[in-house]
Amino acid sequence: MMFRRYFLTALVGLVTCLAHGPSSASAGEQDPKIFVAHLADQAMETMTAKGLSDQDRASRFRALFTSEVDLPEIAKLVLARHWRTATPEQQQEFVKSFEDIVVLTWSTRFKDYGGDLRHSVVNVSRDEDRVLVDSKVERQSQQPIALQWRLKQSDAGLRVVDLVVEGSSMVITYRAEYASVIQSNGGKVEGLLAAMRTKLAELKAGSATKAN
Numbered sequence: 001m002m003f004r005r006y007f008l009t010a011l012v013g014l015v016t017c018l019a020h021g022p023s024s025a026s027a028g029e030q031d032p033k034i035f036v037a038h039l040a041d042q043a044m045e046t047m048t049a050k051g052l053s054d055q056d057r058a059s060r061f062r063a064l065f066t067s068e069v070d071l072p073e074i075a076k077l078v079l080a081r082h083w084r085t086a087t088p089e090q091q092q093e094f095v096k097s098f099e100d101i102v103v104l105t106w107s108t109r110f111k112d113y114g115g116d117l118r119h120s121v122v123n124v125s126r127d128e129d130r131v132l133v134d135s136k137v138e139r140q141s142q143q144p145i146a147l148q149w150r151l152k153q154s155d156a157g158l159r160v161v162d163l164v165v166e167g168s169s170m171v172i173t174y175r176a177e178y179a180s181v182i183q184s185n186g187g188k189v190e191g192l193l194a195a196m197r198t199k200l201a202e203l204k205a206g207s208a209t210k211a212n
Contacts (some may be wrong), residue, residue, distance in 0.1 A: 070159035
């Protein structure tokens, strides 16, 4: 149960780091099953890779983060109505801070885990302008973990815009967390950005301490 709880939490945190699909393929050539299978394999490999320094692991995560994920779309979905009230400068800072927090939080979380994870795609469907790919992660002696990858078709190909882990949406989870912070700061986006700056400073200080 301990593994299951941490793994579920990690998948929610890692959604924006997971997409590393075949970018050379055009939008019309990409198969959702192949896209998800490939990006999941890359994510599992990064999560469990041995012998990497914390810096190298973080670099790999950042590369995954900025690859095939529609980060601006996710940012808009997470901030919801607050995205419209934020200034362009605040929007830009939120996207960058969100990226940094995810990378620094999750890049080393699973470095000591050596389990045998198996991922498989089980179904593909559509919901309006979204491609929904259902899959599962299996581990010996554990119940399978159900995932639903929500993809958006763009001119550049498929892009991840959300991941639902056993009914828990990454977008909704972050939206609720950040909306609470904004509300506690008088409804101002600047209050959230200040909290994110503090969080980043703590994460960077923690990484520096471990490196020494």
